[in-house]
Amino acid sequence: MVYRRTPKIQARMDSQRAAILDAAVELLATRGYAGCSVAAVAEGAGVATGSVYRHFGNKAELVVELFRQLVTREVEAVERAAQRPGSAGERVVAVVDTFAARALKAPRLAYALLAEPVDAPVEAERIVFRRAFRDVVAARIGEGVRDGTLPPQEAALTAAAVVGAVAEVMIGPLTSGGEDAVGELSTFTLRALGVPHAGNP
Amino acid sequence: MVYRRTPKIQARMDSQRAAILDAAVELLATRGYAGCSVAAVAEGAGVATGSVYRHFGNKAELVVELFRQLVTREVEAVERAAQRPGSAGERVVAVVDTFAARALKAPRLAYALLAEPVDAPVEAERIVFRRAFRDVVAARIGEGVRDGTLPPQEAALTAAAVVGAVAEVMIGPLTSGGEDAVGELSTFTLRALGVPHAGNP
DNA sequence: ACAAGTAGTGAACCACCATTCACACCTTGA
DNA sequence: TCAAGGTGTGAATGGTGGTTCACTACTTGT
Secondary structure (H helix, E strand, O other): OOOOOOHHHHHHHHHHHHHHHHHHHHHHHHHOHHHOOHHHHHHHHOOOHHHHHHHOOOHHHHHHHHHHHHHHHHHHHHHHHHOOOOOHHHHHHHHHHHHHHHHHHOHHHHHHHHOOOOOHHHHHHHHHHHHHHHHHHHHHHHHHHHOOOOOOOOHHHHHHHHHHHHHHHHHOOOOOOOHHHHHHHHHHHHHHHOOOOOOOO | OOOOOOHHHHHHHHHHHHHHHHHHHHHHHHHOHHHOOHHHHHHHHOOOHHHHHHHOOOHHHHHHHHHHHHHHHHHHHHHHHHOOOOOHHHHHHHHHHHHHHHHHHOHHHHHHHHOOOOOHHHHHHHHHHHHHHHHHHHHHHHHHHHOOOOOOOOHHHHHHHHHHHHHHHHHOOOOOOOHHHHHHHHHHHHHHHOOOOOOOO
């Protein structure tokens, strides 16, 4: 006879699953992906390592869900920024500023999401993130080209370049992009888009 | 009594060391960093795995030298491009074009050098590469700002952004930047630098 | 020619981490 | 209350790759 799972047990399982994911988020933000062994996550969640496998078939499933959760949150933030009123160029800058601000607030997490060495399944999720970010920017560029506020250009390529530029400046190993970098980055972005008189006195 | 090493033995040791490094280069270019286990390198070089340790104290020493060798070659190429006659903007574009052409020629190697998940000592060498590339670009931007052909800007930041943009477009996971991307990238670069009338009809 | 030092070998060893699983304890149903 | 199903545990297991090392064969010096 198969036992049903009572609401109390279900609630406990759900709570445990959430605790596991929360612990993974915390570890990713403080120790990066390299700190996210199953053992470390289990400890952070206050459960046995074997218990992690009750909720996730293997580590890949856990970290893929971890990244999806975080990526979804980041993408929503930049999408909200892209919805603000203003010209196409201004909205792209809003996206850039949003990303930069978030990277400044949680630099380790930003690095983990975009550049840190990770396993293959996670790399795939990372592509999703970069692609989503690029697409948000590309859509605005496309609008700017159509309404004539931006010069003709390959929107997807420009957007990819902007994504790369922002990532390099804010999280790349070359700089510890600080608050002052954000303003410069905005100017760079406007120029790169071809906004008339951007950064050209 | 300690034996001296005869010229013949020294030559053989040198030849073996070179074969090991050559094998590592080949593996990096065909299978990426993940394919560069000590066992694989040894096999490619036609020696026993234990023999690798006669030349390199550990794997880190081997791969650091591997990356240094390759990075030096790449940096020399972009430095040559930067020495060409022309305005500051034109020289930055020459650097960008050179990098792009080399990435098109050996995409897997380019990815390994700039973005593929690697071990920490290699990550440090990668920083050297990006920094060198950025510095070459920043020096030209600085000249352009001084001679008035480029608008005032944070040369280092712009250069980092350009490095990031180029890397994302040519080797990033979002695009398989092809030949047509190179021209667009040049236009993007000129605009980003603030070259008057660049991409602005 | 012989003794001793050195180079080459590849299997054994070690470290690390993901996953499994036997056992203990809790929960469910009658 | 008891039997049987379900959950939690953490040590054992297995896989992977870096490194070591006992042994063999070659090299050097007399």
